[in-house]
């Protein structure tokens with residue numbers, strides 16, 4: 517089990533504070549690359565046209581919206597415990613088609629086997645009990661359905677690690693202070709990644725939740741990972 521040392525109330529308050537600049541910050545920090553990673557995440561779910569999809573920790577709903585873009589007839593639920601993130605997302609064009617639900621990733625308010633796929637983007641670092649969160653995602657996925665986790669992951673040391681650390685620990689908090697007015701939130705971001713799993717460890721956590729590992733994929737020189745499992 518990996519436990520985030522911050523309390524859920526602190527996590528929720530932090531995302532509530534930055535909700536108004538969250539999407540802009542993502543585009544700036546990743547140079548827009550996150551949109552490509554999200555496309556891959558939804559494609560990796562191999563959804564039928566009328567799929568039922570759950571985006572856990574949906575935030576402003578970027579993954580949910582990508583699911584609807586690729587599969588306009590899908591039934592897509594975005595679930596999060598930070599209301600201001602979802603309210604912000606709902607204002608964006610086309611996102612009134614997402615079914616927004618308030619809920620905790622550690623106690624998902626859905627019956628067993630409800631979804632063809634459960635996706636999450638940059639959420640699992642933030643939860644208090646990652647193993648429980650994966651078990652919940654496995655529970656609400658139908659047998660044969662997929663769970664896809666897109667996350668920033670801890671990098672093994674490489675020759676360019678000092679440059680990456682400089683960008684992540686110095687430049688990102690500075691951009692966060694200027695654009696989102698919240699240096700603390702964007703200091704937490706690199707710290708939470710350093711405290712988190714490697715891609716291999718994230719895959720192992722999915723396996724511990726009873727899922728069969730289907731795919732792991734690294735983006736941005738391994739700084740972002742996608743892990744996909746199938747419920748037996």
Ligand SMILES: C[S@@+](CC[C@H](N)C(=O)[O-])C[C@H]1O[C@@H](n2cnc3c(N)ncnc32)[C@H](O)[C@@H]1O
Pocket residue numbers: 524527528531572573574575576577578579595596597598601619620621622636637638639642643644
């Ligand atoms: C970094 S944002 C990611 C938002 C979105 N998934 C994306 O890809 O941009 C993390 C989101 O996870 C949500 N979150 C964190 N812990 C949660 C929990 N235990 N239950 C529900 N949502 C949670 C936060 O409220 C926040 O909106």
